[in-house]
Amino acid sequence: MAAPVHTHTSTELLAKYDIPSPRYTSYPTVPFWDEKPLTQERWLLHVQQAFTKTNASAGISVYVHLPFCEQLCTYCGCNKRITKNHAVEEPYMQALLQEWEQYLAVFEEKPRIAELHLGGGTPTFFSAENLKTLLQKLLEKVEITEDAAFSVEVHPNNTNAEQLQVLFDLGFRRLSVGIQDFDPCVQFVINRIQTFEQTKYIFDVAREIGYTSINGDIIYGLPLQTAYATQLRR
């Protein structure tokens, strides 16, 4: 079920992202920040309305949050849970699939997936086998649009070739690789030690497998970062 390559021109990309937006998506999402309590019924009704509006035309976008990380980066503002206990994968997958079934029950037609994004946390905290099981089940009862875009965020310290291959086979073509800073001193203070080689390895393997869009996340404004920091430490 490989998704074809999704290409944009620079102008299209600039137009797409030239909008004000929150740093992270909140739950409940901003339209629900009012006085009324957010009940399950109200949420599902909104999901159903949003679904009906776009499913038949553009298709829907699905974001799957995989919140586990093995180590805390000190700058992190994500909704995450730090653990080295991988036994958490299985029950979390069950909960996710249960939630997905709830949505399927309120959709009035077969979902058409135009975009699927895995974020976290560290999506590649999950084993290749679990990622495969989760996504196969999630995509079991859907259609995938012709130009669908599937993407995943990865942490080089928790990613291997097998995971990247499994995701590629399921249609993923875009990777977002967390780098933040290559400077070992900055990495030390943000508690995120990853070597240049580890990061390069992910880029090399992903290119070899056939990923067509590979992004590297860099953060500006971290402790010890100045224009001259690296030079001064020499």
Ligand code: SF4
């Ligand atoms: S890997 Fe990402 S989500 Fe996890 S602690 Fe670091 S910044 Fe936060």
